[in-house]
Each structure stands twice: as structure tokens, then as C-alpha cells.
Amino acid sequence: MNHPVDNELKVLEAQLRDPIRRALELPPSPEETALLLGALQPEFDQLREKASGKALTFNPEVKPPSLGRLLSNQFRLNHKALMLSGAAVFLMLVLLIDPKAGIDSMSPLLPASLFSLITPLMLMASILFSYRTWDPGMRMIESITPYPPFLVLFSRMITVIALIVGWAGLSSLIMGIRIWIAGEDARLPFGPFLLEWLGITLLTAGIIMELLFRKGIGTAIGGAAVLYVLWILFGMMGPEHVTFQIRLAAEAAMMAAGALLLLGSYSRSRKIIAMGV
Amino acid sequence: MRVNWMIRIEQVEHQKPSFTLNIDRSRLFSGITLLVGANGAGKTTLLELLSTVRIPEKGKITYQGMEAASHLPLIRSQIGYVPSEIELYGGMTAEKLLRYLAELKGVYAPSAVRNIIADFRLGEYAKTRIRRLSQGQQRRIALAQSLLAEPRFLFLDEPLNGLDAEERKLIIAYLVRYAAERIVVACVHELNEWEAAADRVIWLENGTICFEGSAANWKRNLPLKVWTGEVSADCFKALPLDRMIHFRPADHSVYVRFAAYDAPAEGLDASEPTLEDAFFIRRMIVKNHDITLCK
Numbered sequence: 001m002n003h004p005v006d007n008e009l010k011v012l013e014a015q016l017r018d019p020i021r022r023a024l025e026l027p028p029s030p031e032e033t034a035l036l037l038g039a040l041q042p043e044f045d046q047l048r049e050k051a052s053g054k055a056l057t058f059n060p061e062v063k064p065p066s067l068g069r070l071l072s073n074q075f076r077l078n079h080k081a082l083m084l085s086g087a088a089v090f091l092m093l094v095l096l097i098d099p100k101a102g103i104d105s106m107s108p109l110l111p112a113s114l115f116s117l118i119t120p121l122m123l124m125a126s127i128l129f130s131y132r133t134w135d136p137g138m139r140m141i142e143s144i145t146p147y148p149p150f151l152v153l154f155s156r157m158i159t160v161i162a163l164i165v166g167w168a169g170l171s172s173l174i175m176g177i178r179i180w181i182a183g184e185d186a187r188l189p190f191g192p193f194l195l196e197w198l199g200i201t202l203l204t205a206g207i208i209m210e211l212l213f214r215k216g217i218g219t220a221i222g223g224a225a226v227l228y229v230l231w232i233l234f235g236m237m238g239p240e241h242v243t244f245q246i247r248l249a250a251e252a253a254m255m256a257a258g259a260l261l262l263l264g265s266y267s268r269s270r271k272i273i274a275m276g277v
Numbered sequence: 278m279r280v281n282w283m284i285r286i287e288q289v290e291h292q293k294p295s296f297t298l299n300i301d302r303s304r305l306f307s308g309i310t311l312l313v314g315a316n317g318a319g320k321t322t323l324l325e326l327l328s329t330v331r332i333p334e335k336g337k338i339t340y341q342g343m344e345a346a347s348h349l350p351l352i353r354s355q356i357g358y359v360p361s362e363i364e365l366y367g368g369m370t371a372e373k374l375l376r377y378l379a380e381l382k383g384v385y386a387p388s389a390v391r392n393i394i395a396d397f398r399l400g401e402y403a404k405t406r407i408r409r410l411s412q413g414q415q416r417r418i419a420l421a422q423s424l425l426a427e428p429r430f431l432f433l434d435e436p437l438n439g440l441d442a443e444e445r446k447l448i449i450a451y452l453v454r455y456a457a458e459r460i461v462v463a464c465v466h467e468l469n470e471w472e473a474a475a476d477r478v479i480w481l482e483n484g485t486i487c488f489e490g491s492a493a494n495w496k497r498n499l500p501l502k503v504w505t506g507e508v509s510a511d512c513f514k515a516l517p518l519d520r521m522i523h524f525r526p527a528d529h530s531v532y533v534r535f536a537a538y539d540a541p542a543e544g545l546d547a548s549e550p551t552l553e554d555a556f557f558i559r560r561m562i563v564k565n566h567d568i569t570l571c572k
Contacts, residue, residue: 035497035498037494037497038490038497038498041490041491045304045306048281048283048304048306054281054341055341056340056341056342056343056348056351056355056429057351058351058354058383059354059426059427059428061384061386061389061426061427062354062382062383062384063383063385064383065350065383069380069383073377073380073381076377077377132366134364135363135364136360136362137360137362137363137364137419138363138364138365138366140325140328140330140358140360140363141358141363141378141423142378142381143330144328144330144356144357144358145353145354145381145382145383146350146351146353146354146382146383147350147381148349152381273332273346273349274329274330274331274332
């Protein structure tokens with residue numbers, strides 16, 4: 001039989017077991033706290049994840065992207081140098097050609113008029129100059145904009161092409177007026193003359209843009225140079241091989257092909273979202 | 278109230294010639310996150326993916342829940358990026374380049390460029406052609422351009438390269454303020470100067486994340502302790518170099534910072550590890566697989 005005191009002691013012991021254990025237990029060390037905090041990090045992260053509810057929007061100072069703004073931005077990047085060099089070259093061309101002798105006065109032995117020879121060369125040089133983005137770092141920075149990166153490059157190139165074609169068109173007009181003023185003996189066949197330089201220039205531009213997006217600037221300029229040489233060889237073929245009508249048709253086809261290539265590269269430039277660097 | 282921005286990386290895989298970046302899951306929050314790791318660990322590749330310069334071959338990265346592929350103009354308008362090496366357009370002046378890049382990002386207000394020129398103390402050189410500026414000045418322009426549109430997400434690849442000590446302090450102080458409500462991820466090699474600035478650390482090793490968490494946790498639970506103090510030249514010679522974190526010759530002794538479980542020599546005291554100590558110790562373990570070090 002148990003003594004009543006023993007029983008009371010047992011009850012007391014049972015009642016105090018838990019409080020005594022808790023009183024004797026050491027508080028957690030800094031290391032243990034750190035360990036616990038470390039273990040809880042994913043849970044803290046999840047709480048932060050849930051708390052990040054604000055929607056992402058354009059900053060108020062950022063204007064929405066537009067092709068017009070992009071073209072204007074890219075034009076201003078190079079405009080001074082290109083305006084000056086274009087003006088100098090085409091002014092020289094206009095002055096070199098004697099209005100009384102007509103457009104072939106400077107180039108009786110050349111396969112085409114000086115205009116048609118110089119304009120594509122000027123275009124290639126201008127594109128090479130304005131490409132600028134040789135450095136991968138700059139290329140990356142210019143690609144992190146609201147615009148697709150190739151659209152930025154396309155806009156830059158198209159402003160250069162427009163500038164060169166614009167200068168050539170203006171000079172053709174001035175020259176036409178000079179020849180018209182000069183008298184009846186010398187006449188400028190304006191349509192065929194325009195077609196002659198516009199055909200090769202647009203096709204050169206189209207080839208450059210097509211190759212630029214696929215293979216890079218070196219191949220693009222190389223491809224354009226090969227086209228230029230082939231075109232000169234074509235021009236050297238006499239009228240017994242290539243009649244005036246065939247030549248006109250070929251130049252019109254070149255112009256159309258160039259315009260199509262430019263349109264194609266515009267469409268591609270909108271679709272490629274990241275630039276290979 | 279502090280706005281908590283978040284970038285979520287899910288099962289991203291991206292092949293590089295020497296390694297494959299493979300990140301199962303990662304989260305980036307407002308504040309400064311340091312991206313650390315040895316050369317070739319995948320830090321730059323991760324920054325390029327985050328900044329949308331490259332698109333991951335597999336997996337996805339979302340910015341505040343938006344995927345880059347479907348909201349690219351918006352997300353790119355909120356990204357600033359500084360590559361580790363960059364040759365700015367040398368023929369332009371700093372002001373012209375910043376204005377050009379600001380407009381490209383959609384920022385047309387002249388005050389935006391003026392303010393950033395003032396913030397980065399570029400006023401004196403704003404009208405000078407970039408090719409005539411020093412490396413440090415060019416680096417400041419590179420940093421300034423990344424902040425032109427006040428992006429929510431800023432990715433910096435070795436941002437302090439080429440800067441002197443004073444410039445480094447100023448840039449870090451600027452970034453701490455900037456990161457209060459934005460995500461700043463900086464890939465760095467020199468960790469000590471970021472000691473007070475870093476909120477989180479991501480450690481990459483061979484294309485995978487070995488640690489991701491708070492800067493405080495990065496320094497906790499290390500398998501080795503850090504011992505510092507001065508030892509004699511003979512004692513210094515006896516210490517294994519692969520566990521040496523730092524040493525500096527003193528008058529008749531050598532000041533050392535050494536990683537070991539127990540005190541390796543007389544006169545060395547246990548110290549609190551810094552961010553850089555933690556990196557060295559974690560790297561030691563990975564390189565040597567030396568479990569005995571940890572006891």
C-alpha cells in the first residue's frame with residue numbers, strides 16, 4: 001500500500017515536471033537563432049513574393065515608343081556628318097557635269113553615268129560610317145530600349161538611305177534644270193536617268209539590309225560590293241548585247257527588288273526581339 | 278510604404294560554350310543583390326538574361342509577374358544595364374550620348390539628362406568628347422546611362438571597374454538610396470566595399486546557384502572560422518596559402534586573415550566573417566571538397 005505522502009509527492013512531481021524542464025532549458029544561442037532564420041528564409045521570401053502586388057507600368061516620363069520618334073532619334077545621331085559629306089559629294093557631281101554636254105560628259109568611257117557610279121558607293125560608305133555599333137557593350141545598351149533591337153538598327157540605316165537618295169534626287173533635279181536651261185541640244189532623259197541610279201542604289205541598300213540582319217555588317221558591305229561589280233560588268237555590255245529597253249527593264253527590276261528587300265528587312269526587324277551579341 | 282518589386286526565374290537553362298546556366302528557381306527583390314562567383318561561373322550570362330539582352334533557351338523570367346517575351350517594350354523600358362566592358366561612342370560628348378540614349382529609352386525631358394549629369398558629377402566633362410575622357414569618367418557615363426529612365430530593374434556587371442576609391446564609395450551610396458524601391462543586381466568581385474550595402478547574395482558556381490539568401494545568412498553557418506592577427510614571418514610561412522583570405526606585411530610580422538576551424542597559430546583571434554570571407558570559405562570548400570576542414 002502506498003503512503004499518502006508518496007502519492008502527493010508523485011502528483012507534485014508530475015505537475016512540476018514540465019515547468020522545471022522549461023526553467024532548466026537554456027535559451028537558444030545566437031548560432032541557433034541564425035540557423036532558424038536561415039531555415040526560414042524561403043518562407044520569408046514567399047511572404048515578400050505575396051506582398052509584391054503593384055503592377056508594372058511605363059514610368060510617367062517615358063513616352064510610348066513610336067516609329068516616328070525612333071526615326072528622328074536615329075537621324076539626329078549621324079545627321080551632321082552625313083548632311084555635310086552628302087552635300088559636298090553631290091554638289092561636286094552637279095558642278096562637274098557640263099550641262100551643254102549632258103550627263104555623260106564626264107564619263108564617255110564609263111559603263112554608266114557618274115551619278116549611278118557614285119551614289120551606291122556613297123551609300124555603302126555612309127552605312128559603314130553610321131553603323132557605329134561595333135562594340136558589343138554599346139550594342140547591348142542600344143538593344144535595351146522599348147524598341148526591338150533590329151528596328152533601331154533598321155531605322156538608323158533607313159535614315160541614311162533616305163538621306164543619300166534624297167541628296168541624289170535633289171542633285172538630279174538641279175542638274176536637269178541646268179541642262180534644260182543650257183539649251184535644246186543637250187537634253188536629260190530624266191526618267192531613264194533616275195531609274196539608272198535609283199535601281200542600283202535601292203538594290204544595294206536592300207542587299208545590305210538583308211545581309212546585315214542575317215550575317216552582320218562585314219558580309220553586308222561585301223555583298224553590296226559584289227553586286228556593284230556585277231552591275232558594272234553588266235553596264236560594260238554593249239548595245240548589241242543589251243538593248244536600251246532591256247537595260248531599262250533590268251533597272252526597274254533592280255529598283256523593285258531593292259524596295260522589296262527593304263520592306264522584308266523592316267518586317268523582320270520588328271520580329272526579332274533579342275540581338276545576338 | 279516601400280514597394281516590393283520582384284523578378285522570378287523559373288527553370289531557366291542557357292547553353293554557353295564552357296558551361297550551361299541552369300537555374301531551377303530564384304527570386305530577386307527590391308534592394309541590392311550581389312551576384313558572386315568565380316570567373317566563368319555564369320554571372321554575366323545571368324545578367325544578360327535578366328536584362329533581356331539574351332532570351333533563355335528554356336524556362337522563363339518574369340518581372341512583377343510579366344514575362345519578357347510578351348511585354349518586351351514595357352519591361353525593357355524598366356531595365357537599366359551596364360556591361361562589364363563597354364566602348365562608348367568616342368566621337369560624341371557625354372551630354373550628346375546621354376541625350377541620344379535617353380531619347381532611345383523614350384525620355385525626352387532635358388532635365389532628365391541634366392539631373393543625371395549632376396548626380397554623377399559629369400558636368401565638368403559634359404561637353405568633352407568621350408574619347409578624351411579617362412577610363413573612370415567613361416565608366417561613370419556608362420553607369421549614368423543605365424539610370425536615365427529611372428528603371429525599376431538595374432543590372433550592373435562589375436560597375437566599379439576603373440573607378441577610384443572615392444568614386445566607388447559615392448556610387449555605392451547612390452545605389453543604396455536608389456535600391457530602396459528598386460531591384461539592383463550587381464555582379465562583383467570585390468565584396469568588402471559592398472559590406473554595408475548588400476541586402477542579398479546569389480552565389481553561382483559552374484552555372485548553378487549554390488547560395489541564395491540574405492547577406493546576413495551568407496555570413497552565417499560557415500564551416501570554418503575566420504582568424505585574424507599578426508604572426509611572425511616564420512609562422513606565416515608555415516600557414517597553408519590555400520586557406521589564407523588576406524595577408525599584409527606589418528613592421529616585424531605579417532597581418533593575416535585566415536580560415537580554419539581552430540586557431541592556426543598563437544596570436545590569432547576569431548573574427549566575424551565579412552561577405553568576402555564567406556565567399557573565400559565557401560569557395561575553399563567547393564574547390565577542395567575538404568570535409569575534414571569542417572569537422
